[in-house]
Amino acid sequence: MESDDTTSLEATNPSTNITADEIDEETAKKLRGDAIGNTMYSEVFVLNTLIQFSDLKWSEEVENNLCFLWDMTEDTDVCKYLFQASYPKLACSAIDNYTEPRFIEIVVGIFANLLCSKCEKNVTEEEIKTVLNLLSSNDPYILIQVMRFIHAASFLVDKWEFFEEEHLDRFDFILASSTNKELLAIALKALVSITEGMKIKVDILKGGLLGAVVAGYRTLRDDCEDFEVFEVRERHANVKHLISFLCNLCGYVDVLNRNELAGEVSPLLPEFTNEVALLLHCYVNEDNLLPMDDEFRFYMEGLTYIYRVLKVGYLSAVARDVYAIFAIIYNKDRANLDVVAELFCYFMAVGDLKSFQDDFENVSPDEVKEILSYLEKRNFQFEFVYIDKLRAILNEL
Structure with missing residues (x-):
């Protein structure tokens, strides 16, 4: 009898467990609630965090929520959602209205992440100019995020007619005087990206900027005088940016025949040459030279272009x-x-x-x-x- 009862129960009460592929799309949406895209992040959390931009009451909780949102922007679906929620417009309004340094840092950091994401991007020149105005800040953490933003934005806009001499002067000051190596590295990278392809106006360029670039690079390399300075990939990136910047300046000279720019650069070439000599001396050691890598190839091409265009003796x-x-x-x-x-x-x-x-x-x-x-x-x-x-x-x- 027991066996018969069990059989009867199994027949009338089948298992209620179902697999994921048996769930229809409508049911799946209900189960996910307000999740963003295919993530488990909450739309309500994001909107509640953004609402605080309209009436900021800075607190540890607000900071923690913003930092969590910043981390969330590593996910493409979150970035896409933030663009849909008009984050660039909200961020720029907040930048204009508030001065809390940590808030500004995070807001710009999130903005930079959005521009680095692999989703469709929509940012206006006015919004870029709003962030550029933060170059006047003396807070290195804000400036790091501003430089990240500039570098990312440089790939979205071909011509930076809105980039002014005062912005370039801030690059000059930061590279010449800062001791914050993270800021120097990203500032050098950003400067290369906005001078590449002659994005900024030639009329605001000054050959003297090379002096600040060399000074910033020297701080980054720690005054090492052997191959150790180039053993870390990040340090190779720094010297590539040093050479790239002068290549970019030479592009203005070469394409636009701006010989006066070449004249401004020439007095600073000995300082640049000292750094180049230190770099090349590393490669006299066969173990450092072979097998030949892409960095070395770039150095040779870049230096040849620089010396040829500037007619260096x-x-x-x-x-x-x-x-x-x-x-x-x-x-x-x-x-x-x-x-x-x-x-x-x-x-x-x-x-x-x-x-x-x-x-x-x-x-x-x-x-x-x-x-x-x-x-x-x-x-x-x-x-x-x-x-x-x-x-x-x-x-x-």
Whole structure:
């Protein structure tokens, strides 16, 4: 009888457990409640947090809620929802109305995250200008988020006609005087992004800005004088930004024929060259040079462009290591010789026999002849003439 009763119960009371794929879309929405997209984050929480922008009463609870919202913006669905909720407009209104530093920092930090997200973005020039005005702040934490915002916004707007001289002056001041390394690193990155592709007006550019850029970079590298300064990827990023900035300035000179800008840059080139020499000297060590990486390729291309556009004369401090690097690659990695050939030939073109002999002194005369004969046969076509100088040097050796 027990067995029969059990069988009867099983037949009339089937299991009520259901699997996720058996739930229809309407039921799924009810179960998720007010979740944003496919997340478990609450729409009500976000709206309640944003409502406080209209009548801010700063407290630890408000700060915690905003910080949580900031963390939430790592999720694309949340970013999409915040754009739908007009976050840029609300944020800019709050920036204009309140002065609480931590509040401003978080609000701009969230805004920067939105611009970095992989969702459709909508931001106006007026909103960007509102954040740019915060460059006048002396709070390094606010400035870090402003720089993050500028870098992200630079990919959304091709021409920054609204970027004024006073904004650039603040970059100059920050890079020249700040000791906050996080701020310096992101300021350098932001400056590169807004000068790339000639985004900002040439009329507000000053070649003297290179001095501040070099000063900021020096603070970042800790005055190290060996390869340790380039062992960490972030430090490679810093030197790439240093070279990129001067490449960008050279773009204005090259494309717009702004020779007066080149004249302003020239007096500061020795400071830049000191940093370049320190960088290149690291690569004279074969273990640091090979196998060749993308960073090294970028350095060679960038430096060649800078020196060619600015018509820089012979730089023994740089040429010496370029020659040594070239010899290593010639003997150990000839397939990549083209990477260094243009810079090598440039210094040969602007130098003289004595300079060349002095700076190639660590390579045997026979090897020097072999290398130059190889270059003569290759007959690279560059935007400067070098082959006659090469042959003249060969004849004198």
